[in-house]
Amino acid sequence: MPNPLITAVQNSAPLLAPELALDARGVARRFGARWVLRGVNLQVRAGEMVGLLGHNGCGKSTFMRIVATLLKASAGDCFVYGANVKTEGDDVRHHVGFFSHIPGLYDDLSARENLAFAATMLGFPSADIDAALERVGLTHVMHEHVRGFSAGMQRRLSLARLILQRPRLLLLDEPYNNLDVAGISLMNGFIRELNAAGGAAVVVLHDLVPAQGVLDRTVTIRDGRVHTPSTADLRHDGVSPEAITAPAGAAGIS
Amino acid sequence: MAFRDDLRRTRAIVWKDLTTERRSKAGFNAVASLGVTILVLFGLTLGPDTPALRAAAAGALWLAVLFAGVLAFNRSYQVELDGGALEALLLYPGSRWAIFAGKLIANLIFVTAMLVIVVAVGIVLFQVVVPAQWPALVGVMMLGVIGIVALGTFYAAMSSRSRAREVLLPLLLYPMLIPVLLASTTATKVLLNGDLMHEAGAWVQMLSAFDVIFLVATFLAFEYVIEV
Numbered sequence: 444m445p446n447p448l449i450t451a452v453q454n455s456a457p458l459l460a461p462e463l464a465l466d467a468r469g470v471a472r473r474f475g476a477r478w479v480l481r482g483v484n485l486q487v488r489a490g491e492m493v494g495l496l497g498h499n500g501c502g503k504s505t506f507m508r509i510v511a512t513l514l515k516a517s518a519g520d521c522f523v524y525g526a527n528v529k530t531e532g533d534d535v536r537h538h539v540g541f542f543s544h545i546p547g548l549y550d551d552l553s554a555r556e557n558l559a560f561a562a563t564m565l566g567f568p569s570a571d572i573d574a575a576l577e578r579v580g581l582t583h584v585m586h587e588h589v590r591g592f593s594a595g596m597q598r599r600l601s602l603a604r605l606i607l608q609r610p611r612l613l614l615l616d617e618p619y620n621n622l623d624v625a626g627i628s629l630m631n632g633f634i635r636e637l638n639a640a641g642g643a644a645v646v647v648l649h650d651l652v653p654a655q656g657v658l659d660r661t662v663t664i665r666d667g668r669v670h671t672p673s674t675a676d677l678r679h680d681g682v683s684p685e686a687i688t689a690p691a692g693a694a695g696i697s
Numbered sequence: 698m699a700f701r702d703d704l705r706r707t708r709a710i711v712w713k714d715l716t717t718e719r720r721s722k723a724g725f726n727a728v729a730s731l732g733v734t735i736l737v738l739f740g741l742t743l744g745p746d747t748p749a750l751r752a753a754a755a756g757a758l759w760l761a762v763l764f765a766g767v768l769a770f771n772r773s774y775q776v777e778l779d780g781g782a783l784e785a786l787l788l789y790p791g792s793r794w795a796i797f798a799g800k801l802i803a804n805l806i807f808v809t810a811m812l813v814i815v816v817a818v819g820i821v822l823f824q825v826v827v828p829a830q831w832p833a834l835v836g837v838m839m840l841g842v843i844g845i846v847a848l849g850t851f852y853a854a855m856s857s858r859s860r861a862r863e864v865l866l867p868l869l870l871y872p873m874l875i876p877v878l879l880a881s882t883t884a885t886k887v888l889l890n891g892d893l894m895h896e897a898g899a900w901v902q903m904l905s906a907f908d909v910i911f912l913v914a915t916f917l918a919f920e921y922v923i924e925v
Contacts, residue, residue, distance in 0.1 A: 513784055515924065536790040545781030547788075551717040563709040564789040566702055588720075589780075604785075 462489040462524070464538075464612045464643035465510060469519035471667070472505055479505050481667030482519060485645075489524075489611070492634065492644045494654060494661035496672060501664045503647045504543070507614045510645070511541040523612055540610030544617050546597040550590040554581050554600050557589060561604045575603040579629060594621040599629070606633060613637055613644035619653040627653045703795035710786075710799025715806060717776055724772045725807065732765035732815040740822040747824050754823035755886035759841065759878055761815050766808050766845050767867055770853035773804055778857060787923065797919040801850045808842050825889060833897065834888045840904045841881030844911055848873050851915035855922040877911075880904040 465487040472480045479502040487493050497503050508514040510521055512532040520527060526534035548557050555572060562569045576582050579599040589597060598621050605613070613634065619627050634644055634657045648654055651661070663672040718724050739757040743749050777783035786796060816838070819825065828834060849870055856865040884900035 511788060513787060533790055533792070536788060539788070541784075541788050543781070543784065545784065547781045547785030549713065549717055549776070549782055550780060551720040552713065556716070560709055560713050561785075561789075564706050564786075564791070566705070566790070 463487070463522070464489045464491070464524060465645065466522040467506070467510070467519070468521070470506065470509060470516045470521050471518040472502070472509060472514065473517050478517075478667055480509075480516075480664075483664065483667070483669050485662065485669050487612075487643050487645060489643050490638060490641050492638055492646065492657055492659045494651065494658040495645055495647045495664065496649075496651075496661055497664035502667055503664055504616050506664065507541070507543075507616050507645065507647060510535075510612075511539050511614055512536055513541070538611045539614060540605045540608045540612070541614045542601060542605055542616065542618050544620055546594075546601045548589045548597055548600060551588060553586050553588055554592070554603075555585040557600060558603055558607060562607055565608050567607055571607055575606045578606060579603045580625070595623055595626060598622055599626055602626075602630060602633065609637070609640075609642075611642050613642060613646075615644060615646040617647055617649065619648075619650070622653075631657050699792070703792045703798075706789070706791050706795040707798040707802065710796060711802045711806075714773060714776070714800065714803035718803075718807065724769065725810070728765045728769045728772075728807075729811050729814050731768055732761040732811055733818050735761040735764060736815060736819050736822055750823045751825060751889065752886075754819060754825050755882050755889060757823065758815060758819050758885065759882045761819075762808070762812060762842065763845065763871075763874070763878065765811055765815070766849055767870065769804060769807055769811070770846075770849035770870075771863055771866055773800055773807075773850070774853050774857040774862075783857065793920040793923060794916050796923070797850065797854070797916060800854070801846060801915075804846045804850050805842065808846055809839070812838060812842060828888055828891055830888050830892060830897075833892075833901075834885065837881060837884045837888060837897070837901060837904065840901065840908055841877060841885075844877035844881070844904065844908045845874060847908070847911045847915050848877070851919060851922070854919060876907050877904065880907065 463486055465485065467483050467485040470480055470483040471478060479500075483502075483506055485493075495503050495506070505514065509516050510523065510528060512528050512535050515529065520529070522528070523535045524538050526538070528535050549560070552560065554576060558572045558575060559569050562572060573582070573585075576585050579602050581596065581599055581603065584592070584596070589600065592600065615634075618630050622630060631654070634646075637644065638657070646654060646658065648661075651658075661672060662669050664670075736757055739753060739760075740750065743753055774783070777786060820827065849866075852866055852869045852873070853862075856862040856869060859865050880900045880903045884897050884904060887894075887897045887900065
């Protein structure tokens with residue numbers, strides 16, 4: 444006769460396992476005859492912050508766009524909090540916040556109108572807009588058209604959109620581009636806040652220095668697959684190994 | 698609840714498209730100017746022959762709407778592509794049809810506003826006598842515009858990711874619009890002539906049928922053309 448206690452523990456085992464925010468299994472993508480991704484396997488647990496490295500054209504952004512449902516994988520499966528990106532795109536989009544190097548703003552709308560539009564599309568209360576603008580330091584230009592914003596200001600406004608959304612899985616594609624020191628600090632503050640709330644993040648980086656202290660581990664994409672980078676790999680990808688051996692960024696990097 | 702959320706998204710897209718257009722004004726000025734220029738060129742070619750002008754009025758009017766409309770459809774997605782906003786739009790949760798509906802309604806309002814100008818200029822230039830059945834004429838014009846805008850918005854979305862989208866859109870759109878243009882032009886011509894043989898009804902039925910088919914087909918297929 445089976446021990447009821449053991450049976451109960453066995454039954455509860457999946458509940459005790461850490462929830463996977465992202466589960467990519469053999470994700471591949473080709474453009475024409477060229478395979479950019481050849482089978483990416485990457486698991487990111489809820490609450491985990493992962494840096495994604497690799498040289499230009501290795502497929503980092505392609506992978507991020509597949510996870511964000513902006514691009515279809517040619518092969519393989521990818522799940523975001525259990526939802527399949529191919530077949531349950533709408534569920535995935537409820538969880539994912541994507542911050543790319545393209546701001547995705549409307550030039551002829553003001554900063555506040557851009558956020559109001561985003562809030563309506565996301566189904567979030569517009570009451571948080573002013574707080575988000577204040578947090579990214581754009582309150583003084585909230586009624587000005589985005590056309591007159593610098594690249595850095597546009598990045599801050601995109602960040603405000605993410606703050607409104609508060610996604611469970613954050614996909615950041617080179618998030619520190621065009622940001623000044625205060626902007627980098629804002630970005631890291633947001634990532635840490637999300638982390639504290641149990642959210643996960645995948646961050647595409649060329650330079651690990653700005654992300655020190657926010658990443659749990661880094662992986663690299665090479666030859667269309669994910670690897671755990673060695674010091675030599677990092678040097679090959681143009682990343683200074685010293686940056687991740689610094690105390691603030693060393694946690695969890697193998 | 699999800700349906701209401703999608704309706705809210707549709708309203709937001711309509712507001713955003715019309716607000717950006719109202720502020721930039723570049724699109725409407727270009728589209729309305731093209732429509733009027735086509736009418737003026739037609740009028741100049743036909744000369745001061747009143748019967749000839751009136752006979753050609755319906756064709757000239759729909760030709761102006763067609764060419765100016767293509768410019769408008771291309772522009773409606775250009776606004777999204779400029780700052781990479783199309784990606785942001787696709788990243789929002791919700792049904793894809795809400796995006797299409799928003800774009801469709803905004804284009805409908807935009808093209809209707811252009812139609813008002815084109816019709817006013819056309820009445821003067823082509824010496825058109827407004828018929829007693831003018832409400833039916835307005836109905837035909839609206840049905841024609843709905844057909845053109847439904848297909849135009851759909852094919853503009855399809856060609857929006859292509860580098861040759863300005864060339865691709867007319868190539869895709871014009872052949873598909875033949876039944877709508879045929880029905881619209883003939884019904885307009887018949888109504889302008891007083892509809893003595895009661896022919897307009899058949900053309901209006903045909904136009905309505907094509908509108909329904911195009912609207913249903915484009916709403917169902919939009920999700921697949923906007924995905925990569």
